[in-house]
Amino acid sequence: MTTFFIALAVLVLGYVVYGKFVEKVFGIDPQRATPATTMADGVDYVPMKPWRIFLIQFLNIAGVGPIIGAIMGAQFGTASFLWIVLGSIFAGAVHDYLSGMISLRDKGASLPEIHGTYLGKGAKQIMRGFTVLLMVLVGVVFVNTPATLLNANFTQGWNPYIWIGIILAYYLIATLLPIDKVIGKIYPIFGILLLGMAVAIFIAFLIYAQSHLPDDVYLDCLRCHFGIPCHAVATDGALHGERETRPPDFLRRDDYGRHRCPDLGRCRCLFLRSRQRG
Numbered sequence: 001m002t003t004f005f006i007a008l009a010v011l012v013l014g015y016v017v018y019g020k021f022v023e024k025v026f027g028i029d030p031q032r033a034t035p036a037t038t039m040a041d042g043v044d045y046v047p048m049k050p051w052r053i054f055l056i057q058f059l060n061i062a063g064v065g066p067i068i069g070a071i072m073g074a075q076f077g078t079a080s081f082l083w084i085v086l087g088s089i090f091a092g093a094v095h096d097y098l099s100g101m102i103s104l105r106d107k108g109a110s111l112p113e114i115h116g117t118y119l120g121k122g123a124k125q126i127m128r129g130f131t132v133l134l135m136v137l138v139g140v141v142f143v144n145t146p147a148t149l150l151n152a153n154f155t156q157g158w159n160p161y162i163w164i165g166i167i168l169a170y171y172l173i174a175t176l177l178p179i180d181k182v183i184g185k186i187y188p189i190f191g192i193l194l195l196g197m198a199v200a201i202f203i204a205f206l207i208y209a210q211s212h213l214p215d216d217v218y219l220d221c222l223r224c225h226f227g228i229p230c231h232a233v234a235t236d237g238a239l240h241g242e243r244e245t246r247p248p249d250f251l252r253r254d255d256y257g258r259h260r261c262p263d264l265g266r267c268r269c270l271f272l273r274s275r276q277r278g
Contacts, residue, residue, distance in 0.1 A: 003078075004205075007085045014089035022094055026101055035108035045108065046180045055191030056183060061096065062194055143167050 039045045048056075076083070103109055106117060112131055116124025147163035155163070174182040 003081060007081055010085050011088060014085075015093075018089055019093070019097075022097060026098065028101070032104070034104055039107060043178045046178065046184065048180065048184055052184065052188050055188040055195075059187050059191040059194060139171075143171075 034047075036045045036047045040047060099111065099114075102114055103111075106114055109117070110131075112124050112127040115127040143164055147160050147167055150163050151158055151160045174186075
């Protein structure tokens with residue numbers, strides 16, 4: 001609990017202090033007109049209200065991160081605090097900010113075109129190939145993960161490929177239609193839902209971490225809920241697979257007794273009870 005609040009404080013401090021430093025180094029001009037205004041065409045360049053743009057970008061950046069990030073954190077343990085906190089401040093946030101600001105100064109150009117402008121045609125072609133590969137990998141994650149979640153929680157009798165087809169159809173429609181017809185209207189709603197989910201999880205974390213989960217029980221439940229292969233994480237950080245032989249102090253879901261976690265009735269998670277203190 002303490003490390004969690006320290007991480008939050010460091011993230012906020014990084015935004016306020018280091019964010020201002022990066023902004024100063026880049027040399028922003030609040031009066032500079034954006035391509036959405038100077039190149040408005042009603043299709044790809046459409047001016048929008050700041051709060052709507054914030055929710056769209058928030059959803060684009062977060063995506064399935066709250067789910068996958070929690071799972072990766074459970075797998076890698078304490079190191080995930082350093083990776084998420086320091087990586088967000090000094091790497092991810094700076095990269096996204098500078099990429100966006102450079103694009104604004106280059107008429108909304110994408111990364112390959114920006115590389116071509118400043119590094120030459122060779123770098124441009126390399127970046128194009130890398131971008132295509134990266135987009136394929138990201139597309140697989142952003143199609144397969146939501147499809148798995150929806151099918152596991154709402155339509156268990158369906159073939160998962162039904163949801164994959166629905167999501168692909170949505171992506172196609174959102175790409176072909178003008179930016180404000182689908183993305184500008186639907187994404188802000190999803191962004192609000194994601195913010196609401198984050199607040200709800202934070203409140204639940206504060207409540208249940210104190211009253212429902214004993215300190216000697218370590219949970220690794222998200223993967224089981226969302227149909228992702230289950231592992232158990234030991235106190236020494238070792239990761240045990242579904243079919244591996246586990247120590248006798250591992251307890252299966254059916255034997256968890258009084259260590260009841262809210263809404264885990266369908267969870268096949270494994271629990272590890274640490275050695276009794278004192």
